[in-house]
Amino acid sequence: MEEQIIEAIKVLNEKGGSSRHAIKKYIANNNPKFDDAIELSINSTIKKCVQNGTLCQLRGPSGCISLPKTLGKNKIANELVFIPEEEYDFTRC
Helix, strand or coil, rough: CHHHHHHHHHHHHHCCCCHHHHHHHHHHCCCCCCCHHHHHHHHHHHHHHHCCCCHHHHCCCCEEEECCCCCCCCCCHHCCCCCCCCCCHHHHH
């Protein structure tokens, strides 16, 4: 179910994120066995993915859902780097 939700968000490609209704509608159109149980499963999967960090909810629990943004391709940019006082050039401040 998680893969289908991520696929829906990528295909919908909305600037501010996709609403739950739009995600459910996309999955219902692409899944012939869609029913109320799957709709509840979508809600719980979205909640789990937001808690894990796989998805972002922009405006609180009822807000649009999007994929998290990364700071470029380099994952090292997300980490803080400690520079000792001896190596830091204070003249550039």
